[in-house]
Amino acid sequence: MLTERQLLILQVIIDDFIASAQPVGSRAISKKTNINYSAATIRNEMADLEDMGFLEKTHLSSGRVPSEKGYRYYVDHLITPTVKHKDVSLIKHIFKEDFLEFEQIVQMSAEVLSDLTNYTSIILGPEIYETRLKKIQIFTLSPHVAVAILITNTGHVEHRSFSLPAAIHATDMEKLVNILNERLYDVPIVHLPEMINTEIVFLMQQYLDDFETSYDYLKAVFFYEQPVKLYIGGKSNILMQPEFNDVDKIRSFYTMMEKEEEIANLLKNATDGLKVTIGNENKIDAIKDFSLITASYQIGDDQLGTIGLLGPTRMEYQKVITLLNVLSNEMTEALYLWFRQNK
Amino acid sequence: MLTERQLLILQVIIDDFIASAQPVGSRAISKKTNINYSAATIRNEMADLEDMGFLEKTHLSSGRVPSEKGYRYYVDHLITPTVKHKDVSLIKHIFKEDFLEFEQIVQMSAEVLSDLTNYTSIILGPEIYETRLKKIQIFTLSPHVAVAILITNTGHVEHRSFSLPAAIHATDMEKLVNILNERLYDVPIVHLPEMINTEIVFLMQQYLDDFETSYDYLKAVFFYEQPVKLYIGGKSNILMQPEFNDVDKIRSFYTMMEKEEEIANLLKNATDGLKVTIGNENKIDAIKDFSLITASYQIGDDQLGTIGLLGPTRMEYQKVITLLNVLSNEMTEALYLWFRQNK
DNA sequence: GTTAGCACTCTTTTGTACTGAGTGCTAATA
DNA sequence: TATTAGCACTCAGTACAAAAGAGTGCTAAC
Numbered sequence: 001m002l003t004e005r006q007l008l009i010l011q012v013i014i015d016d017f018i019a020s021a022q023p024v025g026s027r028a029i030s031k032k033t034n035i036n037y038s039a040a041t042i043r044n045e046m047a048d049l050e051d052m053g054f055l056e057k058t059h060l061s062s063g064r065v066p067s068e069k070g071y072r073y074y075v076d077h078l079i080t081p082t083v084k085h086k087d088v089s090l091i092k093h094i095f096k097e098d099f100l101e102f103e104q105i106v107q108m109s110a111e112v113l114s115d116l117t118n119y120t121s122i123i124l125g126p127e128i129y130e131t132r133l134k135k136i137q138i139f140t141l142s143p144h145v146a147v148a149i150l151i152t153n154t155g156h157v158e159h160r161s162f163s164l165p166a167a168i169h170a171t172d173m174e175k176l177v178n179i180l181n182e183r184l185y186d187v188p189i190v191h192l193p194e195m196i197n198t199e200i201v202f203l204m205q206q207y208l209d210d211f212e213t214s215y216d217y218l219k220a221v222f223f224y225e226q227p228v229k230l231y232i233g234g235k236s237n238i239l240m241q242p243e244f245n246d247v248d249k250i251r252s253f254y255t256m257m258e259k260e261e262e263i264a265n266l267l268k269n270a271t272d273g274l275k276v277t278i279g280n281e282n283k284i285d286a287i288k289d290f291s292l293i294t295a296s297y298q299i300g301d302d303q304l305g306t307i308g309l310l311g312p313t314r315m316e317y318q319k320v321i322t323l324l325n326v327l328s329n330e331m332t333e334a335l336y337l338w339f340r341q342n343k
Numbered sequence: 344m345l346t347e348r349q350l351l352i353l354q355v356i357i358d359d360f361i362a363s364a365q366p367v368g369s370r371a372i373s374k375k376t377n378i379n380y381s382a383a384t385i386r387n388e389m390a391d392l393e394d395m396g397f398l399e400k401t402h403l404s405s406g407r408v409p410s411e412k413g414y415r416y417y418v419d420h421l422i423t424p425t426v427k428h429k430d431v432s433l434i435k436h437i438f439k440e441d442f443l444e445f446e447q448i449v450q451m452s453a454e455v456l457s458d459l460t461n462y463t464s465i466i467l468g469p470e471i472y473e474t475r476l477k478k479i480q481i482f483t484l485s486p487h488v489a490v491a492i493l494i495t496n497t498g499h500v501e502h503r504s505f506s507l508p509a510a511i512h513a514t515d516m517e518k519l520v521n522i523l524n525e526r527l528y529d530v531p532i533v534h535l536p537e538m539i540n541t542e543i544v545f546l547m548q549q550y551l552d553d554f555e556t557s558y559d560y561l562k563a564v565f566f567y568e569q570p571v572k573l574y575i576g577g578k579s580n581i582l583m584q585p586e587f588n589d590v591d592k593i594r595s596f597y598t599m600m601e602k603e604e605e606i607a608n609l610l611k612n613a614t615d616g617l618k619v620t621i622g623n624e625n626k627i628d629a630i631k632d633f634s635l636i637t638a639s640y641q642i643g644d645d646q647l648g649t650i651g652l653l654g655p656t657r658m659e660y661q662k663v664i665t666l667l668n669v670l671s672n673e674m675t676e677a678l679y680l681w682f683r684q685n686k
Numbered sequence: 687g688t689t690a691g692c693a694c695t696c697t698t699t700t701g702t703a704c705t706g707a708g709t710g711c712t713a714a715t716a
Numbered sequence: 717t718a719t720t721a722g723c724a725c726t727c728a729g730t731a732c733a734a735a736a737g738a739g740t741g742c743t744a745a746c
Contacts, residue, residue, distance in 0.1 A: 025739055038689050043740065061695040061739050100488065100504040139478060141498050142684060145443060149492060149500060155484050157492060159500035161443035236597035239590070247582070250593055254579040341487060368708050381720050386709065404708050404726040689746075699736075708726085715720075 002052075008035070009045050010054055011078045014066045018314055021242045023063030068279040071291070071313060075276050081322045087116050088326050095334045101155055102126070105334050106231050109307065113327055114234025117320055118241075119311035120257075124267040125229035126304035126335070131156065131189045136180045138173065140164065148221045152189060154339070162220045165213040172208050176218070179203050192222050228264045232257070243312045249289070256286035267306040270294040274324060279313045291315045295328040299335045307331070345395075351378070352388050353397055354421045357409045361657055364585045366406030411622040414634070414656060418619050424665045430459050431669050438677045444498050445469070448677050450574050452650065456670055457577025460663055461584075462654035463600075467610040468572035469640075469647035469678070474499065474532045479523045481516065483507065491564045495532060497682070505563045508556040515551050519561070522546050535565050571607050575600070586655045592632070599629035610649040613637040617667060622656045634658045638671040642678045650674070 016024045026042040049055045054070035099105050113121040135151040150158040274295045294308045359367045369385040392398045397413040442448050456464040478494040493501040617638045623631050637651045
């Protein structure tokens with residue numbers, strides 16, 4: 001168990017290191033106004049803290065640097081959420097706007113977050129459990145190509161081009177569109193493939209002359225993996241961090257950022273609430289030098305998406321955690337209002 | 344005027360430097376099999392070439408490096424287009440595919456280009472002179488919000504949400520959509536605002552009860568600056584270039600790449616054919632260390648867009664110029680076929 | 687329990703010497 | 717007259733040593 005004094009010293013060291021990015025020495029600490037012990041005492045405590053694994057040295061006679069365990073303890077026990085009024089009111093002010101499309105809400109959140117923190121923000125777009133189909137239309141562009149348009153209750157418009165089978169009859173197509181609109185109205189998007197494979201297939205066999213070709217191109221439109229949308233803000237912010245003084249690090253960072261799939265997966269299994277993952281706690285090698293903070297935003301009872309913030313392990317946890325909490329709440333509220341208005 | 348021997352030496356130096364990124368010394372040149380002069384002779388010629396401004400030294404006793412004037416001369420007079428069969432057949436093979444949407448064609452071109460060259464490719468999406476409106480639909484999502492969907496002959500689907508004025512009548516809206524579809528069918532997208540301000544306004548005043556509100560929200564849909572679409576490939580390729588050994592350079596590069604507007608403008612005033620802009624010839628400060636090669640791709644008589652390739656001034660001009668020519672031709676052809684099929 | 691003091695460690699900076707790659711110039715050569 | 721060999725010179729890069737600075741650990745005194 002850590003003593004009061006050890007806690008104090010640990011906190012001061014981490015705070016100092018987060019601010020300066022320089023190893024912290026005993027003398028520097030003993031000079032702080034809230035510390036009334038000599039450098040020698042501090043040194044003894046620091047040695048103990050190091051034995052316990054909270055601190056590290058960069059070399060034998062250097063000052064101390066927080067270990068990942070140190071950051072973990074700091075995040076779990078030493079942080080007191082402090083609200084920066086300016087930031088919070090900025091966020092609140094921004095969400096006052098009237099949003100027509102919820103993509104705007106998400107996109108803007110990513111930008112605000114990266115601007116306020118100078119880290120890289122990553123927002124995983126809302127999952128679409130709540131989204132329901134409102135209308136399907138098919139429009140032929142040429143004898144060989146048609147475009148299907150799906151409109152959802154969220155105002156999302158999805159379109160997909162496909163080749164028209166030469167064999168298909170115009171009347172069949174019309175019938176098909178009618179069947180689809182009748183049966184699929186207000187069906188959640190996620191249930192579409194299932195519905196088509198059961199009810200719709202049955203109806204199609206019953207009413208359509210050329211079942212086979214119709215079914216084929218129906219699949220082209222509905223059965224595809226909906227790619228999750230990632231909103232990334234401040235990709236180059238992280239370059240300003242002093243730990244990025246090495247070209248190789250930058251290279252590997254940008255190579256990683258191009259793999260949107262992996263990043264999406266990282267955010268996907270975020271639990272409810274706020275989660276901090278420090279350095280090697282991350283499952284993906286590429287970000288074992290980073291810390292990732294995630295928070296989920298919601299609407300109704302279903303989780304919708306995740307906000308993430310990626311920075312060096314030497315991150316301003318205190319500030320960032322507060323900010324992320326505020327933002328996820330504001331987003332949740334804004335989305336709630338938006339959905340209520342557009343349901 | 345340059346002598347034969349000077350031309351030869353200049354060419355060898357630039358070729359060598361492009362390949363190695365190291366200053367080229369007189370001895371290294373005299374050892375080449377196609378050079379039969381001693382190092383001393385080469386030195387004299389190099390001194391002359393330097394006096395004429397084609398070469399530079401990095402310091403007093405270093406080897407020579409091409410100046411921007413040197414590159415310019417090289418590009419204008421010393422390059423013989425050499426076709427790398429493997430690359431060309433790769434490009435041709437890729438364009439064999441059947442494209443449903445022309446965005447695919449452009450997007451893929453950007454990727455191929457950056458993959459083959461290891462530079463950063465930037466493609467300015469096709470201007471839309473040729474694009475014509477095929478269908479307008481308006482769909483109300485809620486009492487307050489509607490979404491307008493515009494379908495063009497190119498298979499492009501554009502949608503825009505807007506707030507519904509409380510005052511508008513359902514019948515008015517229906518009438519309006521009819522008017523629009525009747526009058527705007529097959530009208531080039533670029534002429535839409537003009538048409539609306541003349542013919543459509545007139546019809547609206549004649550047939551609609553509530554002209555004012557209808558006109559207001561019509562404007563929200565049609566009068567907006569169509570943002571030009573930029574397709575960027577291989578953003579991190581340029582990091583692999585040895586001139587990017589400096590963190591500050593990387594920072595300024597990425598800061599620049601975030602300003603899509605400026606980049607788009609750079610490409611916009613590309614003339615017909617192929618154009619090489621070297622270092623300080625570029626108008627924007629941010630890329631005065633880079634070379635930009637642009638080519639236009641076309642369909643019919645109207646220019647459609649620009650392909651650009653951004654790399655260090657020490658660029659593989661010979662290879663890249665050939666490649667860009669091949670690609671712009673293939674793109675033009677692919678787009679031509681595509682448009683013919685979907686007209 | 688706390689602190690002053692000192693020896694020790696390691697990084698960083700500065701200075702010096704050396705090496706290697708390359709140049710410019712001069713004088714000899716073809 | 718054009719070319720080349722030879723040599724003195726320049727500069728970046730490297731290696732090494734010495735000195736300075738920051739910090740530690742430990743011991744002995746308070």
